[in-house]
Amino acid sequence: MVSREKYFFNNVEDRIKSRKRHKYYWNDITHYCNYFSHPEYSILEIGVGTGELLNEIKGKRKVGIDFSEKIIERAREQFPSLEFHVMAAEEISLNEKFDLIIVSNLIGYVDDVQMVFEQLEKVCHERTKIIVTYYNFLWEPLIKFAEWTGLKKKAPNLNWLSQNDIKNLLSLAGFDVYRRMNTLMFPFYVPLLSTILNRYLVRLPLLRLLGLNMFSFATLKPVPHESVSKKYSVSIVIPARNEAGNIENAVLRLPQFGKHQEIIFIEGNSTDNTWETIQQVKEKYSATHDIKIGRQDKKGKNDAVRKGFSIASGDILMILDADLTVPPEDLPKFYNAIASHQGDFINGSRLVYQMEKQAMRTLNLLGNQFFSMMFTFLLSQPLKDTLCGTKVIFRKDYENLEGNRKFFGDFDPFGDYDLLFGAYKLNLRIVEIPIRYRERQYGSTNISRFRHGAILLKMCIFAARKIKFI
Numbered sequence: 001m002v003s004r005e006k007y008f009f010n011n012v013e014d015r016i017k018s019r020k021r022h023k024y025y026w027n028d029i030t031h032y033c034n035y036f037s038h039p040e041y042s043i044l045e046i047g048v049g050t051g052e053l054l055n056e057i058k059g060k061r062k063v064g065i066d067f068s069e070k071i072i073e074r075a076r077e078q079f080p081s082l083e084f085h086v087m088a089a090e091e092i093s094l095n096e097k098f099d100l101i102i103v104s105n106l107i108g109y110v111d112d113v114q115m116v117f118e119q120l121e122k123v124c125h126e127r128t129k130i131i132v133t134y135y136n137f138l139w140e141p142l143i144k145f146a147e148w149t150g151l152k153k154k155a156p157n158l159n160w161l162s163q164n165d166i167k168n169l170l171s172l173a174g175f176d177v178y179r180r181m182n183t184l185m186f187p188f189y190v191p192l193l194s195t196i197l198n199r200y201l202v203r204l205p206l207l208r209l210l211g212l213n214m215f216s217f218a219t220l221k222p223v224p225h226e227s228v229s230k231k232y233s234v235s236i237v238i239p240a241r242n243e244a245g246n247i248e249n250a251v252l253r254l255p256q257f258g259k260h261q262e263i264i265f266i267e268g269n270s271t272d273n274t275w276e277t278i279q280q281v282k283e284k285y286s287a288t289h290d291i292k293i294g295r296q297d298k299k300g301k302n303d304a305v306r307k308g309f310s311i312a313s314g315d316i317l318m319i320l321d322a323d324l325t326v327p328p329e330d331l332p333k334f335y336n337a338i339a340s341h342q343g344d345f346i347n348g349s350r351l352v353y354q355m356e357k358q359a360m361r362t363l364n365l366l367g368n369q370f371f372s373m374m375f376t377f378l379l380s381q382p383l384k385d386t387l388c389g390t391k392v393i394f395r396k397d398y399e400n401l402e403g404n405r406k407f408f409g410d411f412d413p414f415g416d417y418d419l420l421f422g423a424y425k426l427n428l429r430i431v432e433i434p435i436r437y438r439e440r441q442y443g444s445t446n447i448s449r450f451r452h453g454a455i456l457l458k459m460c461i462f463a464a465r466k467i468k469f470i
Contacts, residue, residue: 022152024189028198028213029133030056032183033102035470036131036217036427038400041099044123046089046116047106051075051082059100065092089116097125100427104133107166108158117173124220126341127394129427130175132216136182137162139212166216175218178429181380182211203468219429220341228339232315234258235395236331237308239301240322241268244277250320251285253328257335262290262314265322266304269296301389302415309398317398319415321389326350330435334392343431344397345423348388350437374460378468379424384432387416387456393423400426408466417459424467 030053037043037057045054048064050071055062055078065087066072072084087093089103089110101120107113120130135143137160146152161169167177185202186194202211234257238250251263265282267275275295282291292311296304309317316338320328326348334346351369375383393401401422408421423430 022187024194025184025187025212026052028184028187029053029104031470032181032213032215033057033104033131033133035425036129037100038404038426040400040403042096043100043102044094044096044098045102045104046092046120047103047109048072048075048084051079051084053102053104054082055079057102063094063096063098065089065094090119092119092122094123096123098123098128099125101128101130102133103130105135107132107134107161110159113159113161113166114169114172117170117175121174121220126220126223127344128219130170130218131427132166132170132218134161134166134214134216136210136212136214138210163214163216166214170216170218174221176221176429177216177218179215179217179381181215182208182213183215184212185210187212199469217427219344222340222342225336225340228336229257230259232258232335232339233260233262233313234316234318234335235262235264235309235312235314236318236320237264237266237305237312238320238322239266239268239296239304239308240270240274240278241304242270242272242274243322244270244272244274246322246324247274247277247281248284249324250322250328251281251289251291253324254320255329255332257332258314258316258339260290260314262292262312264292264294264308264312266308267293267295268301268304269299300414302418305415309395312395315395316392317395318392319390325438326388326390326435327438330433331390333433333435334390337431337433338392338394344394344428345419345430346392347383347385347420347430347432348390348435349385349432350388350435351384371456371460375420378460378463379420379430381430383420383430386420387414388435389416390435391416391419393419393428397423397426397428408463414456417456417463421463421467 033053034057037059039058039060041059042061043054043057043059045064048054048066051064054064063083064075065085067086067088069086072086075084085094089106090112101123107116110116140160143152147154163180170177183202184198185207186197188194201207236254240247247265254263265278267278278293282293285291294307294311296307305319316335318331318334320326320331337343337346351372371386372384375386404422404425407425420430
């Protein structure tokens with residue numbers, strides 16, 4: 001049997017050559033870690049090896065640790081601009097918190113995986129994201145065969161862990177796994193064949209279970225609601241087009257929550273007296289409410305939301321549709337969920353509770369259920385209602401999302417998909433909150449079922465190329 005110490009200490013150059021020889025395999029791991037990173041993130045890699053993965057990941061600060069001094073010396077020679085420390089994964093002693101922590105193909109070699117995961121809390125802030133990569137245990141016979149034939153360098157006896165094992169060990173260490181995925185059905189490059197297998201077929205149900213590389217995404221478990229009830233300030237953006245009869249009720253029915261609360265009305269091309277009503281309400285409640293107002297320059301809800309977010313000052317950004325079909329009284333649920341870190345992007349779901357009879361037309365309901373299935377497939381997690389107008393995100397994450405927007409392009413006139421796709425790309429934990437969907441009390445819907453439905457379908461097809469089949 002090859003010992004862990006001998007494998008890592010005495011084979012540095014061989015491992016570098018092996019990595020180059022199996023570049024296609026390692027490129028898959030690098031690609032997905034990079035996909036879910038961001039240039040503004042600080043990044044720590046545990047078990048950094050000779051630094052190739054860390055060097056390729058985008059980030060503003062990148063640190064790697066490994067227990068082998070010989071390996072770290074080699075990493076420093078290769079990548080002098082990065083920061084490396086000789087340190088065991090079981091005894092992390094860094095005095096810094098990171099936005100993203102990568103544990104790539106390490107857990108098979110350590111004696112106590114739970115202890116390694118418990119050490120991660122030392123370098124996590126409350127919203128740190130962790131990516132754990134490892135071999136799919138179903139591939140063990142093939143990997144053993146590759147070692148026997150010399151296609152792969154012989155390794156120590158590994159811990160062969162399933163995704164459920166990894167999820168359980170992370171949970172015991174105080175983390176929640178919020179997303180899992182498998183990639184790379186065929187770990188060699190053969191023109192066309194590799195593309196078909198690794199870009200398309202491995203994304204499909206059941207076939208995805210055959211992917212060699214397993215990715216688990218985790219974050220610290222939530223904190224109690226009570227401890228964050230006054231921790232964050234909140235900006236509530238209310239886009240309003242032909243909603244004059246709902247403006248005052250939006251203010252009167254809004255509960256007080258958070259450290260400070262500002263209400264931002266953005267009027268957009270109304271044909272009734274919505275703008276005049278907004279001005280009157282701002283003046284009427286100036287002594288009791290912090291109200292900002294504005295008019296959008298372009299058309300569409302997405303433009304209105306972006307304008308509202310651009311003038312918002314709160315730590316947390318919320319959207320509330322001015323038709324009030326999502327009750328303002330439900331917004332504290334959204335605040336509690338994001339403030340206690342049950343999620344980083346909170347999406348309302350109108351399709352859980354029984355809704356009022358005239359709240360949603362039948363074709364709209366069927367359309368929402370169809371797009372729910374599409375998004376569940378695209379984002380690899382259950383999502384019941386992609387088009388609920390109430391969405392909540394931290395302002396810092398929204399600023400990063402804006403920086404990532406060029407990745408998808410300016411394709412969404414509504415804003416729902418722009419935010420959901422952007423949250424996924426940022427590796428945010430997306431959580432849904434069921435709400436009671438009410439009948440509209442004033443005005444009529446601004447949604448065209450067929451024209452807007454066709455636009456949404458085009459956006460799903462576009463997103464499949466950018467999210468699923470990459």
